[in-house]
Amino acid sequence: MCGIVAYVGPRQAHEVIIKGLKRLEYRGYDSTGIALLNGGLNIYKKKGKVSELESFLKGQTLDSHIGMGHTRWATHGEPNDENAHPHYSATKKLAIIHNGIIENYSSLKQDLLRKGHTFLSETDTEVFIHFIVDIPVNVTT
Numbered sequence: 001m002c003g004i005v006a007y008v009g010p011r012q013a014h015e016v017i018i019k020g021l022k023r024l025e026y027r028g029y030d031s032t033g034i035a036l037l038n039g040g041l042n043i044y045k046k047k048g049k050v051s052e053l054e055s056f057l058k059g060q061t062l063d064s065h066i067g068m069g070h071t072r073w074a075t076h077g078e079p080n081d082e083n084a085h086p087h088y089s090a091t092k093k094l095a096i097i098h099n100g101i102i103e104n105y106s107s108l109k110q111d112l113l114r115k116g117h118t119f120l121s122e123t124d125t126e127v128f129i130h131f132i133v134d135i136p137v138n139v140t141t
């Protein structure tokens with residue numbers, strides 16, 4: 001079963017999030033990842049254990065005080081780096097992590113593909129962020 005940790009505060013976000021993800025390891029998972037707001041929105045993710053993500057993060061510039069992390073238990077799409085959460089929107093301005101299943105993801109994905117959306121993973125989750133971006137926004141001033 002998957003897990004989510006998020007942090008906003010004075011400490012280094014990746015340190016708090018990695019610690020939190022380790023506490024959730026007992027639930028079981030196949031891949032893990034974090035998104036940090038540090039200049040831009042940056043995603044780091046890996047198949048395997050939290051310790052493998054931790055090694056991958058070593059030496060990277062991670063200075064951030066806002067972030068979120070996920071341990072994934074795959075339901076749609078094999079366990080690999082691409083299918084690990086978080087997932088970006090096309091502009092890389094939004095990122096999403098999700099626990100559970102989007103039952104009607106297949107029909108939503110077909111609609112989004114017809115509208116020209118491009119998918120980078122096989123997950124049901126990625127449909128959700130494309131769906132959010134696709135919602136028309138009306139601004140009245």
Ligand code: GLU
Pocket residue numbers: 001002003071072073074075076077083098099100101102123124125
């Ligand atoms: N259904 C999503 C996936 O396969 C989330 C699975 C989970 O809850 O970790 O990526």
